[in-house]
Amino acid sequence: MAAYEYDITVIGGGPGGYVAALKAAVEGRRVCIVEKGSLGGVCLNEGCIPTKTLIRTANLLHEIKRAGDFGLEGVDAGAVTVSMPKLQERKAQVVRRLVGGVRSLLRGRGVTLVEGAASFVDAHSIDAGGKRITSEYIIIATGSRALIPSFIKTEGKNRILTSREALELDALPSSMAVIGGGVVGVEFAYLFNKLGCKVTVIELMEHLLPMVDEEVSGLARKRLEKEGVVVHTGAKVRLVKDNSVFFEKGGAETSVAAECVLSAVGRTPDTEGLKAAEIGIVFDRGAVMTDESLRTNIPNIFAVGDVNGRSMLAHTASHEGLLAVEAICGGTGKMDYGKIPSCIYLEPEIACIGLTEKQARERHKNVKVGRFPMAANGKSLVEGDTEGMVKVIVEGELSEILGVHIYAVHATDLIAEIALALTTEATAEEIIRTVHPHPTISEAVPEAFMAALGKAVHCT
Numbered sequence: 001m002a003a004y005e006y007d008i009t010v011i012g013g014g015p016g017g018y019v020a021a022l023k024a025a026v027e028g029r030r031v032c033i034v035e036k037g038s039l040g041g042v043c044l045n046e047g048c049i050p051t052k053t054l055i056r057t058a059n060l061l062h063e064i065k066r067a068g069d070f071g072l073e074g075v076d077a078g079a080v081t082v083s084m085p086k087l088q089e090r091k092a093q094v095v096r097r098l099v100g101g102v103r104s105l106l107r108g109r110g111v112t113l114v115e116g117a118a119s120f121v122d123a124h125s126i127d128a129g130g131k132r133i134t135s136e137y138i139i140i141a142t143g144s145r146a147l148i149p150s151f152i153k154t155e156g157k158n159r160i161l162t163s164r165e166a167l168e169l170d171a172l173p174s175s176m177a178v179i180g181g182g183v184v185g186v187e188f189a190y191l192f193n194k195l196g197c198k199v200t201v202i203e204l205m206e207h208l209l210p211m212v213d214e215e216v217s218g219l220a221r222k223r224l225e226k227e228g229v230v231v232h233t234g235a236k237v238r239l240v241k242d243n244s245v246f247f248e249k250g251g252a253e254t255s256v257a258a259e260c261v262l263s264a265v266g267r268t269p270d271t272e273g274l275k276a277a278e279i280g281i282v283f284d285r286g287a288v289m290t291d292e293s294l295r296t297n298i299p300n301i302f303a304v305g306d307v308n309g310r311s312m313l314a315h316t317a318s319h320e321g322l323l324a325v326e327a328i329c330g331g332t333g334k335m336d337y338g339k340i341p342s343c344i345y346l347e348p349e350i351a352c353i354g355l356t357e358k359q360a361r362e363r364h365k366n367v368k369v370g371r372f373p374m375a376a377n378g379k380s381l382v383e384g385d386t387e388g389m390v391k392v393i394v395e396g397e398l399s400e401i402l403g404v405h406i407y408a409v410h411a412t413d414l415i416a417e418i419a420l421a422l423t424t425e426a427t428a429e430e431i432i433r434t435v436h437p438h439p440t441i442s443e444a445v446p447e448a449f450m451a452a453l454g455k456a457v458h459c460t
C-alpha cells in the first residue's frame with residue numbers, strides 16, 4: 001500500500017468541510033484541511049451567521065417601536081436610527097468569534113490547516129498553494145457561489161448586488177429591487193424593509209418561497225406586504241437597465257426602479273480551479289455527483305455540502321461531512337434528503353420538513369391535514385406575535401408524519417422535534433402522547449396533530 005502523508009484530506013473549511021475534518025480527527029485519522037479563504041465558509045462569513053446577525057438588529061428595532069404595546073413608557077422610538085457601520089462592526093465581531101472558534105477546534109484536534117487553493121493532481125494528491133499533499137481519502141467540500149444567470153440581461157450602469165455584497169453595505173439604500181423570491185430574496189427583503197429601505201420582490205413562480213407549503217408561504221407573503229414590501233409573483237425578470245428591473249407579468253411588461261438590485265436567483269456549486277473533471281470526477285449539471293454515502297465515482301473521493309448540489313443548507317453539509325467520514329471508517333449510514341429541516345428567518349419564523357400538502361396529495365391517497373393557529377397558543381400571546389400556525393400533514397391509515405410546516409415565533413427551534421420524529425419514524429399519536437411543557441410555543445405541535453386526527457382539544 002502506498003504511504004500517504006494523510007489519511008483524510010478535506011478541501012474547503014465550511015460547515016461541511018470543517019465538521020468532516022473534526023470528525024476524522026475524532027476517529028483517530030491523520031487529517032489535513034485546505035482552505036483558500038476564511039474558515040467557516042459561506043455560512044459563517046457571508047451567509048447564515050451574518051444574515052441572522054443583521055436580522056437580529058432589525059427585529060430589535062421592530063420591538064423597540066412596539067415598546068408601548070408591552071407597557072413601556074418613555075421610549076422615543078422615533079429617535080432610534082440604524083447605524084449601518086456599527087451594525088457591520090457587530091456582525092464582524094460575531095463572525096470573527098465563530099471563525100476563531102473553528103480554527104481553535106481544528107488546532108485542538110491536531111488537524112493540519114493548509115491555507116491556499118487546492119487543485120487535484122491525481123486521485124490521491126492535490127496541490128495546495130504550491131505544496132503537494134498526498135492522502136488516502138479526499139473529501140471535496142468547496143461549497144457554492146451566488147449565480148447571476150445569463151438569461152437576465154443587463155444594460156447601462158447597474159448596481160447589482162449578490163447576497164454577499166448586500167451583507168457588506170455600510171449605508172442603507174433607500175430602495176431595493178430583489179430578483180427572486182426564494183429563501184435569500186425573502187430574507188433580504190424582510191431585513192432591508194425592516195431597516196427602512198423600500199423593497200420590491202419579483203418572483204417567477206406563482207408563490208413566494210416555492211419550496212414551502214403554499215398556505216404557509218401565503219401567510220408570510222401577506223405579512224411582508226402588510227409591513228410594506230411590494231411583491232410581484234408570476235413575474236419573469238428579463239432585463240436590468242441601469243437600476244430598473246424589467247419583468248413580464250400576465251403578458252405585459254412592467255418595470256421597477258430602485259437604488260440597487262439584489263440578485264437572489266440561486267447558487268451554483270463552486271469547483272473553479274479544482275481540476276476535478278481532469279482526474280475523471282463525474283459532474284451532474286455543475287455539481288459533483290455522489291451516491292447516498294457521499295462517495296463520488298472515484299472510490300476514495302467524497303463530496304459534501306453545496307458542491308454536490310443535493311441540498312444547499314449548512315446543516316445538510318455538516319451532516320454529510322459526518323456521514324462521509326463514517327463511510328470512510330466503514331460505516332453504512334446513508335443520507336435521507338427527505339428528512340432535512342428548512343428554516344427561514346422572518347418574523348415570525350418559518351420552519352418546515354417533509355412534504356407540502358400538495359406533494360403529499362400527489363403521492364398518497366389518504367392524507368389528513370391538521371392546523372393549530374398560533375392565536376390559540378398562550379406563549380405566542382405572551383410573546384406578542386400570534387400570527388401563523390402549525391400545519392401537519394399525516395398519512396391517514398398509519399398516522400405516518402409526511403410533512404410539517406410551521407409559521408410561528410421560534411419555529412426554527414421547534415422543527416428539530418419533528419426531524420427526530422421522522423428519523424425515529426414516530427407517528428402522530430406518539431407526538432400527541434409526548435408531554436410538551438407549558439407555557440411554550442411547542443404545545444402547538446401536538447395540538448396540530450390532534451387536529452389532523454380529528455381530536456383537537458384547544459381549537460375547534
Ligand code: NAI
Pocket residue numbers: 152179180181182183184185187202203204205209210235236237238264265266267311312313342343344345
Ligand atoms: P432559490 O433557488 O431558493 O430561489 C431563487 C428564486 O428565484 C426561485 O424562487 C426562482 O423561482 C426565482 N427566479 C429564478 N429566475 C427568475 C427570474 N428570471 N425572475 C424572477 N424570479 C426568478 O435560491 P436562493 O434564494 O438564492 O438561495 C440559494 C440557496 O441558499 C438555496 O438552496 C437556499 O435554500 C439556501 N439558503 C438557505 C437559507 C436558510 O436556510 N435560511 C438562507 C439563504 C439561502
